[in-house]
Amino acid sequence: MKHQNQISRKDFLIKTSIAGVSLILGSHLVQCKQEEKSMEKAQNKGPKCDDTTGLTQEEIEQRKNLQYTDYSPEPNKKCNNCALYVVAEGNSPxxxxxxxxxxxxxxxxxxxxxxxx
Ligand code: SF4
Structure with missing residues (x-):
């Protein structure tokens, strides 16, 4: 005879499996949110220098062809440690x-x- 408060082994396994999967999904979701925030933070670092006003189409194409971006995808390789970089003058960032x-x-x-x- 089954007591009212007793749960079957099958019910126990199902409930603990659901709890385990929920825990894994929950922690994965938290990790994804943290990565998303750190990416947003990295993308907001540094000035925007994408105004190509006054450049020729050829000069704009060269920027694109060399995949110039305001925010380096490689933390150790940035314009400010590139041999070809010329430091900003005056108030320009x-x-x-x-x-x-x-x-x-x-x-x-x-x-x-x-x-x-
Ligand atoms: S400074 Fe160096 S990394 Fe930056 S755009 Fe010029 S060549 Fe490329």
């Missing part, structure tokens, strides 16, 4: 580059990155 035209973020990067000697 954006520097320049000896290779490509237009404003360059110190936190930026392109495929022609060269380490400073």
């Amino acid at each position: 954006c520097g320049k580059c000896n290779l490509i035209k237009g404003p360059i973020s110190p936190e930026g990067w392109c495929t022609s990155w060269v380490p400073k000697a």
Whole structure:
């Protein structure tokens, strides 16, 4: 005879499995949210230097071809530690580059990155 408060082994296994899966999914969701926040934080780091006003179409294409971006995807490779970077002058947060035209973020990067000697 089964007591009213007793649960079957099958019920116990089902309930603990559901709890386990919920726990795993919950922790995965929290981890995803934390990664999303750190990516957003990384993307908000540094100035935006994407104003290509005054550049020729060819110069704009060169920026695209070299995959220039204001926020380096590689933490150890940024314009501010590239041999071709020219530090910003005056109040501008954006520097320049000896290779490509237009404003360059110190936190930026392109495929022609060269380490400073
Ligand atoms: S060559 Fe590329 S990585 Fe180096 S300063 Fe210019 S844009 Fe930045």
